[in-house]
Amino acid sequence: MFTGLVETIGVLRRRSGGEVARALIEANLGPLSLGESISVNGACLTVDRIAPGGFECDMSSETLSRTTLGALQVGARVHLERATPLGARMGGHVVLGHVDGLGRVAERSRAGDAIRLRVSAPPELAAYLAAKGSIAVDGASLTLNAVSAAGAAEAWFEVMLVPHTIERTLLGELRPGTTVNLEVDVLARYVARQLEVASLASLRSRSSGDAREGDDERGNTGEHADHDERLLAKLRAGGFW
CATH class of the missing domain: 1.20.5 (Single alpha-helices involved in coiled-coils or other helix-helix interfaces)
Known part of the structure; x- marks a missing residue:
């Protein structure tokens, strides 16, 4: 389980394989343990080998086909978060690392020091979107400021990126047309x-x-x-x- 609070930015240094890909991710996460779970852009992956300055993990055919990780190129930066220990503060919301679908950035605009994003979502996720609720975008916990009306032809939601989020994540670099991983609130x-x-x-x-x-x-x-x-x-x- 995760909270959607991005700990650090990692870099995909190597990937190989076909239907099941193996990735080497450079990361500054401190001491790691074999078998522990790490959220990579919102997808829960297992540490299979600890490497100097990072870790290796396998990405199944399901992960490659249902998330943005399948199109990730060597050198790409990713959001990383280690699993939340019991008793820790829940600064974001409950995130499982199970991507529900892919969204696409539709609009981007400035709102003072913040950035407003409108993201198109798969229609099957519309029932789970509620204003002032939560959603994970590429593994980052965000508050839904506005959502499409019930029964609308297209599902969408809007989020506001505050300066802290812009500084600590890659979300501030998103542009219209960019595809992102979405996980709806488990509640x-x-x-x-x-x-x-x-x-x-x-x-x-x-x-x-x-x-x-x-x-x-x-x-x-x-x-x-x-x-x-x-x-x-x-x-x-x-x-x-």
Whole structure:
């Protein structure tokens, strides 16, 4: 587990292989342990060999096809973060290092000393985007300032890069057209799953209730529907819907 607070910038010094690639990443992360997890641009990778001034890791075909790491060229700089130890401060948000999809920078503008970015997101991630919620962009924890409306033809979100973020990460170098790794907030993912399961349960209950003769006009079906509506109202009020 990570927090989305980039520790340092590493450099891809070597890569080899085909469907499974092996990478040598130069990094100043202090003493490393074999088998530990490191977030590389938001993708969780395992230290397979400790090298002088860095580490080696393998990137599976899944990682190469679903993240920006597949197109990473030797010499490219990357965000690095070691796994968060239990009891440490959670300065960002819960980040698993499991990339959910690729986004594309659509707009970039200055806002005083900060930079505003609008990022297009895959439509299947729209349900997990909520204003004032969190998202990891290339492994960096950011707050969603604005999101596309529910049901919009295209999904997008806006984030603000403050001077500290610009100085400590590579996000300030992003330009329109650049592809980035996205990981949605795991809490939003579970909320969406709970809603899906509750909705299916309600439909099944309603169907079985309609099939039973002599049921009360409301019966269990009405109770489930009222519960669902109350839950949805609370989630909408909290910005999750």
